[in-house]
Amino acid sequence: MAWGGFQIGSLTGSTVRAPSFKSLISRIVFLHIIAVAVVAIFLPLVLFWLLNSEIDQLHRAAMRAQAETLAERIAVQGDGKVTFNLPESLRGLYSEAYGRYQYDIRDDEGRLLFSSHRKTGDVSSDTISGAEVTQTVDSATFHIRVGEDLSHRDVITDDIVSNFFRRVGWITIPILLILLAIDIFIFRRAIAPLWRASEQASNIGPARTDIRLPTEQIPREIVPLVTAVNQALDRLEDGFRVQRQFTADAAHQLRTPLAILRTRIETLGNSAVRQLLRDDIEGMSRIVAQLLEIAELDTLVLDPGETADLRAVCAEVVGAIAPFAIAQHKDIALKGAEEPVAVRGNADMLQRAIFNLAENAIKYTAPSTSVDVEVCGDGAVRVRDCGPGIRPSEQTLIFQRFWRGDHRHTDGAGLGLSIVREVVDDHAATVAVENLPTGGAQFTLRFRLAGEASAPWSAQPD
Amino acid sequence: MRLLIVEDNVELSRLVANGLAAAGYESDIVGSTEEAREAVHNVTYAAMILDLGLPDGDGLSVLRELRRQMEPLPVLVLTARGGVQDRVNGLRSGADDYLAKPFAMEELVARLEAILRRPGQLLGRSLRLANLVYDTESRQIFIDDKPRIISSRETSVLEILLRRQGRVVPKKNVEDHIFGLEGEVASNAVEVYVSRLRKQLTEHGAKVVIHTIRGVGYMMAEEK
Numbered sequence: 001m002a003w004g005g006f007q008i009g010s011l012t013g014s015t016v017r018a019p020s021f022k023s024l025i026s027r028i029v030f031l032h033i034i035a036v037a038v039v040a041i042f043l044p045l046v047l048f049w050l051l052n053s054e055i056d057q058l059h060r061a062a063m064r065a066q067a068e069t070l071a072e073r074i075a076v077q078g079d080g081k082v083t084f085n086l087p088e089s090l091r092g093l094y095s096e097a098y099g100r101y102q103y104d105i106r107d108d109e110g111r112l113l114f115s116s117h118r119k120t121g122d123v124s125s126d127t128i129s130g131a132e133v134t135q136t137v138d139s140a141t142f143h144i145r146v147g148e149d150l151s152h153r154d155v156i157t158d159d160i161v162s163n164f165f166r167r168v169g170w171i172t173i174p175i176l177l178i179l180l181a182i183d184i185f186i187f188r189r190a191i192a193p194l195w196r197a198s199e200q201a202s203n204i205g206p207a208r209t210d211i212r213l214p215t216e217q218i219p220r221e222i223v224p225l226v227t228a229v230n231q232a233l234d235r236l237e238d239g240f241r242v243q244r245q246f247t248a249d250a251a252h253q254l255r256t257p258l259a260i261l262r263t264r265i266e267t268l269g270n271s272a273v274r275q276l277l278r279d280d281i282e283g284m285s286r287i288v289a290q291l292l293e294i295a296e297l298d299t300l301v302l303d304p305g306e307t308a309d310l311r312a313v314c315a316e317v318v319g320a321i322a323p324f325a326i327a328q329h330k331d332i333a334l335k336g337a338e339e340p341v342a343v344r345g346n347a348d349m350l351q352r353a354i355f356n357l358a359e360n361a362i363k364y365t366a367p368s369t370s371v372d373v374e375v376c377g378d379g380a381v382r383v384r385d386c387g388p389g390i391r392p393s394e395q396t397l398i399f400q401r402f403w404r405g406d407h408r409h410t411d412g413a414g415l416g417l418s419i420v421r422e423v424v425d426d427h428a429a430t431v432a433v434e435n436l437p438t439g440g441a442q443f444t445l446r447f448r449l450a451g452e453a454s455a456p457w458s459a460q461p462d
Numbered sequence: 463m464r465l466l467i468v469e470d471n472v473e474l475s476r477l478v479a480n481g482l483a484a485a486g487y488e489s490d491i492v493g494s495t496e497e498a499r500e501a502v503h504n505v506t507y508a509a510m511i512l513d514l515g516l517p518d519g520d521g522l523s524v525l526r527e528l529r530r531q532m533e534p535l536p537v538l539v540l541t542a543r544g545g546v547q548d549r550v551n552g553l554r555s556g557a558d559d560y561l562a563k564p565f566a567m568e569e570l571v572a573r574l575e576a577i578l579r580r581p582g583q584l585l586g587r588s589l590r591l592a593n594l595v596y597d598t599e600s601r602q603i604f605i606d607d608k609p610r611i612i613s614s615r616e617t618s619v620l621e622i623l624l625r626r627q628g629r630v631v632p633k634k635n636v637e638d639h640i641f642g643l644e645g646e647v648a649s650n651a652v653e654v655y656v657s658r659l660r661k662q663l664t665e666h667g668a669k670v671v672i673h674t675i676r677g678v679g680y681m682m683a684e685e686k
Contacts, residue, residue, distance in 0.1 A: 255542035256471050259564035263477035266567045285564050315678050319630035322675040326683065334677025373677075 028187060029180070036176040043172045059148065063131035067146040070103055071135035074142055082107075082140070084114040100149055102130075108141040193217040197226060209237040210301060243295075250295070254288050290415040293352060297422045307450040308347035309340040311375045317354045318373050325362050331370035332362065336377075342450035343379045345427045350447070353423035354381055356416040357443050361385035365440065379447040389435035398433070420445075464505065465489040465574070468498040468521060469513040469540065478511065481567040487574075495519045502528065502535065509536040509577055511570075512557070522555045529556035536577040540565070572628075579625070589624040592669040592684045596624050610666045615640055616659040619652075623672060623682035632679040656680060 021027040073085045084105060086094065094101050094116040105114040130147030197213045204211045212230045215223055262281045268274045318334045325332045343350070354373070361371040364387030374382040390398060399421040400414075420443075424431045429447045436442050465482060469475035470493045479489045490505070492498050495516050502510070502524075514521040525537055539557040553560060558577045561570060579589065589596045595604040601617055603610045612620065622639040623631055633652055640655060641647050648654075660672050669685045 253542075255563035256474060260471070260474045260477060262564045263474065263481060263567055267477070267480065281564065289562075315632065318675060318678045319632065322630045322673070322678065322681055323628055323683070326673050326681065332675065334675070336677075 024191070025184060025187060029184065032180045032183060036173070036180060039176055040173045060131050063146045063148060064133060066101070067103070067131050067133040067144045068135075070105070070146065071133055071142070071144045074105065074135060074137050074144070076138040076140055082113055082137075082142075102147045102149070104143075104145045104147075106143045106145075108143075110143075113142070190219050193219070194222065201229075204233065208302060208304075209233070209240050250292065254292075255285075258285050258288065287415070290419065293419055294415060294422065297349070297352075297419065297426065302346060302349075302426060304344075306344070306346050307342050308345050308350050310343045310350065310379065310381060310447065311337050311339070311341050313347055313350045314354055314373050314375050314381060317351055317358050320355065321358050321362060324359075325371065328362065329367050330362055330365055331368075332358065332373065333370055334373050334375070336375040336382075339377075341375055341377055341379060343447035344450055345429070345447055349423045349426065353420045353445065354383070356420050357381075357383040357445070360416050361387070361441070361443075364388065379449045381445045381447075382442055383445075384436065384440060384442045386438075386440040389439060390433060390441045392435075395433050399431070463487060463508040466498070466501055466505070466507040466510045467491045468493075468495075468510060468516070468524070470494065470516050471513075478567075478570065481570065482574075485571045487571075493517070495521065495524045498524050499527070502533070507535060509538065509574060511538050511540060511574070514539060514541040525555045525557060538570075538574055538577060576625075589621070589627075591624055591627050591682065594624075594663075594668045594670050596621060605663075605666045605668045612659070612662050612666075615655050616662060619655050619659050620663075620682075623680060627682050630675050630679050630681045634679075636680060 021030060069090070070084075070086070073087065075083050075085070077083060092098060094103060096117060102116045103114075104112060104116075106112050130145055132143060132145045135142050135144060193214070193216075197218065200211060200213055212233060213226050215226050215230070218226050258281065262278070262285070265274060265277045265281060268277075315334055318332050322332050358371060358373055361383050362385075365371050365385035366387060369386035371386075372382070372384045374384070376382070399417050420431060423429075424445065427447060429445060432444045432446075434442050434444075465487050467475050467478055467482075467489050469478065469491070472493070475491045475493070479491055482489050487508075489511075490501060490507075492501050493516070495518050498510075498512070498516075498521075501507075512521045512525060521539065525539070528535060528537070536558045537556065539560045540563060541560070542563045559573050561573055589598060593606045595607075596602070597604075598621065601621075603612055603617065603620070618640045619636060622636055636656075637647060637652050640652070656672060656674070663670060663672075670682055671685045673681045673683065675681060
């Protein structure tokens with residue numbers, strides 16, 4: 001019943017003005033309740049009608065049997081006189097005092113010959129129902145009618161009929177409600193694989209294109225949809241693969257000419273122009289590198305089981321940046337945890353994010369001051385500088401692509417912090433920025449520890 | 463000392479060859495993995511500069527082949543892909559160092575010389591920084607060409623820092639280098655030796671400086 005209701009609802013939902021339920025279950029419950037109500041009303045009525053007619057049938061059969069008993073007592077004498085001999089045992093039954101049963105015996109012309117009730121002489125009143133038999137005795141035809149006064153009817157049959165609603169009719173409602181509950185249970189079980197599939201689907205993103213929806217246990221009616229979605233995902237993944245290949249090719253195509261240009265400039269005589277050109281190439285290479293880095297991040301496929309040692313990553317970053325920092329008479333130090341801090345994520349990507357933060361901090365920190373990179377045991381990394389800090393109004397803007405706080409002093413394209421944001425988003429991590437009371441800015445990256453059960457993008461490996 | 467340049471871009475390979483010539487190195491140029499195999503087979507080179515994206519295949523395949531044949535030829539990989547993963551793949555395949563395009567010629571020469579200076583390589587004898595020279599075989603130190611005596615453990619520290627001058631050497635590496643498998647080492651031992659080395663270098667008038675990168679390690683550079 002539930003499935004019938006569901007199909008009607010879903011097929012004609014747009015044309016029939018039915019309440020529009022978003023949930024299949026509530027749609028089923030709604031239609032089922034209507035069906036239960038209709039059945040609960042009509043089923044007892046039908047049963048009641050059937051019971052009544054059955055009792056009438058029974059009653060008529062009983063009357064007919066009585067009439068036939070009476071008919072056997074009719075006799076025609078030799079002189080043509082008709083006699084009717086009611087047995088003693090039946091007299092009480094047809095007595096006026098008892099008043100329950102009546103009989104009439106008429107001849108073919110309709111003349112009343114014998115009757116239990118002289119007063120009325122007629123059994124066809126409203127409250128009397130009965131049966132009629134025709135008996136032929138010695139070529140004379142007699143009509144015997146036996147009736148029962150319904151107002152005096154048998155108490156037992158009366159009780160059955162009048163108590164039917166009270167005693168039996170209500171049982172349809174609980175039965176139908178149990179059916180409803182069973183239907184809901186069956187339906188929920190049937191769509192449970194769909195819930196799992198949608199959970200799986202929620203993990204799909206640019207960083208996870210390898211996930212496919214499971215087709216096992218999916219109801220057969222829905223398998224075509226799931227298969228079609230999976231095929232669509234296959235095509236999308238192919239597209240991504242082409243994109244990744246393009247990124248690698250673009251890297252080669254852009255960087256080799258840059259390398260040629262750079263090397264050629266170095267062969268120029270030692271002049272001021274040469275230094276300027278070198279700086280230009282430097283800036284351009286940086287932008288190309290960052291653009292490619294972003295393109296790579298956009299298409300990178302994360303392995304959900306991957307973990308990285310945050311401390312080792314930070315140590316590598318600090319080691320890589322230290323020579324630049326020292327060249328600018330600035331300092332950089334690694335602080336915090338002495339032991340490895342295992343977090344969920346790709347070491348390469350974490351390194352890029354932290355590198356960009358640290359590089360940015362070195363750029364803005366005042367000469368002869370230090371940038372601190374602090375690793376915390378809870379998966380956080382803090383990068384502190386002693387620069388001018390970041391105006392509150394700009395604290396969200398800085399993570400946008402191509403945003404630059406001070407156009408005169410920056411050599412990059414304003415992509416560094418957007419790379420940080422991208423890595424953070426891919427890792428379901430967070431990044432926050434605040435100004436320190438002592439001056440300077442502090443960026444806090446917070447990654448998930450490897451021990452923590454569920455990062456959103458790693459809820460279920462295939 | 464001859465070097466082999468494997469690079470399919472004619473322009474770039476010519477410029478690199480010129481740059482190397484200016485630094486005093488002669489080189490041969492080939493443009494495909496096939497030619498590279500043949501060149502390595504016929505000539506003994508001091509080192510190879512290998513581009514990864516070649517018309518007839520990946521440069522890494524050449525590298526892997528060399529290493530399978532136990533060929534110790536030092537290899538500096540050049541690539542347009544600068545990702546850390548690429549770098550790891552390159553080093554795992556047996557590259558000695560890795561340089562992303564575009565690069566400065568100076569850096570290419572410096573990295574190349576660093577490879578050549580590694581033990582067993584052709585420049586293995588002396589390490590140089592500013593007015594400081596260290597002979598890796600006799601373990602002798604010269605400052606302004608005069609021999610100077612520095613204690614043994616401090617000399618070990620000097621050697622490892624000098625080998626990777628301009629780059630940060632993790633404290634753990636310094637520790638391993640000094641003590642090897644000696645077992646339990648006092649937690650501040652490295653700090654002690656570094657500070658003694660600093661003192662001795664200053665006393666002898668070396669124009670070098672050892673920077674401490676807190677939490678990470680040390681870096682030796684020219685004094686400015």
